[in-house]
Amino acid sequence: MKLLRGVEMANDKRAAQTEHKIEEALTVLINQKGFNNISVTDITREAKISRGTFYIHYLDKVDLLNHVEDNLLQKLQKILEEVIPRAIEQQRDGAWEVPYKAVISTLNQFLVDRELIIALLSTRGDPAFLTRVKDLFSQEIHRDINSYQGTISYDNNIPPDYIEEIVLNALMGIVLHWLSKDQPESPDEVAQIIMYYCETAPKEWITID
Template sequence: MTRKTDLRVIKTREGIRRAFLELIREKGYDAITIQDIAERSMTNRNTFYLHYTDKKDLLETVTDEVLDALTGKLTVVIAQKSDQFLMSQAIIRIVFEHVLEHSVFCKAMLGKHEVPRFHDKMKQIIHHIFHQVLNQNHSQLQDSKGIPNDFLENCLSSLYIGTIVWWVEHDFHYSAEQMTAIMSEVITKGPIQAAGFIRSERV
């Protein structure tokens, strides 16, 4: 009996969340009402309030689950990888794979009717990850020509968010593997050299 109840609760929550994300894509977060969510999920207002306090609570719950999972994955990589290059590659790959895994969610959060708060939260996570990476490898970065770490952290996190938004807008036309290769090329060479304006010094 308990298992049936649990499965019913899980199914109800999934229906509410799916309806919520669909509505964000259609009309934007601010325009959504609890009644809209209840009707789309084929439940009722009372059922909604059994699971969530309000739509802000629903947004924060769904967002925290997705971003906490991403943070956990990236934290493991930082702890396990000692080689800076391999660590950077792993971070790039995991971010794209995670976004693709939660593509429906990311389309709602970063699509036409994007939710700015999510945009900011995700940027903060990526910014914090690069802060850890750069500080962890501080001794190897003494010859960075005087470029402040916080400037690099901001540039890299902004580049990531902009790229992810572009990927979402293009309906994930490229695979996570392709995006990892593209991002790696741009980060390693820089936009100018990656675009072919400056030739590589390699012989």
């Protein structure tokens, strides 16, 4: 049993390494040619693997794209599920230490996948990916607002859906601007910018009791 488990672990490691090489190749090729102009042959040449190896992991280049995007969104969702409920509670209590640490954790994950994310969000990548990211943020925010046990009040001068859209676009704009810079600031510095925004602008429109 131990030998079998060891073989399975080795196979899993090799599979993960191969998928990482394919993802790196995809990133390079999106930047060079654009996703629509990439072929499976291009990917296998860049990754230095056989076509047979590629098809063990993916059906085609669209399946690869979906797999890559799904993985990124799953990582983001896991972090948001921890960050948003705590952020709501901490804003109510006026203490920001926990959300601040969670924001840094989120930004560190973005930084790890920075080149891939920027490629996907570029004009040569997948135009639908930004919408998927935004939809995930919106979905998690709405879920946690709806499950919050206290009271959330909005400024009467601006409809709630507009307030949520403004806040969502501002936060995403900060992160995307940061990722797109040639020499981005550290996650700690950007977390401070995000937390300052959360402590100022939204408080003018949203009250949490």
